[in-house]
Amino acid sequence: MIIRKGNIDDLAGLRRLFADTIINVCRSDYNDEQITVWSSATENIKRWESVLEEQFVLISEEQDQITGFCTLDKGNYIDLLFVHKDYLRQGTAEKLYTAVEQEAIRLNQAALTSDVSKTAKSFFEKMGFIVLKEQTVYVKDIEFINYKMRKTLS
Structure with missing residues (x-):
């Protein structure tokens, strides 16, 4: 496995991985309607371009296959x-997270x-994050539960 910085040429691959992961991995934590709405975030090309241009x-x-990605916004938000x-x-x-940390x-x-999905919560806890609060968020009027989490760095 290699870890490298992302660039605009990765746009299609990141969008595909994002949707595929939600559709295939998050099913046990979110219903079909939530999965459809969440994975549709790939349609917002401007958002994805700004991630690649403005975030680490x-x-x-x-x-040569993208197996994962992690982004750091403003130096302190995953x-x-x-x-x-x-x-x-x-x-x-773990390797991606450690490099971002x-x-x-x-x-x-x-x-x-980070604002963490039900699916990712246990991973973030393993990495030393604590839950600050459970929160209800809305995407296209569909309700989701996720968690505001924080880790103090030494």
Whole structure:
């Protein structure tokens, strides 16, 4: 596995991985309507372009296939962390997260925060995050439960 910085040429691959992961991995935590609405976020091309242009984006690859990605916004907010369904529980998320945390430390950040799905909550807890609060968010008028989480950096 290699980890590299993302660039605009990764746009299609990141969008595809995002939707595929939601559709295939998050089904046990969210219903069909929620999955459809959440995965449709790939349609907002401007949002994805701004992620790649404005955030610190790391991508994991094996044999020229994107296996995961993690983004750091404003040096202290993990905006996106997704791993291909065939690469779960193989250390991909942990390697991506650790590299992003190192970037936050390099930037002298005191803490990391994220709004975390039900599916990802246990991973973030394993990485040392604590739940600040459970929250209800709405995407296209569809209700989702997720968690505002935080980790103090040393």
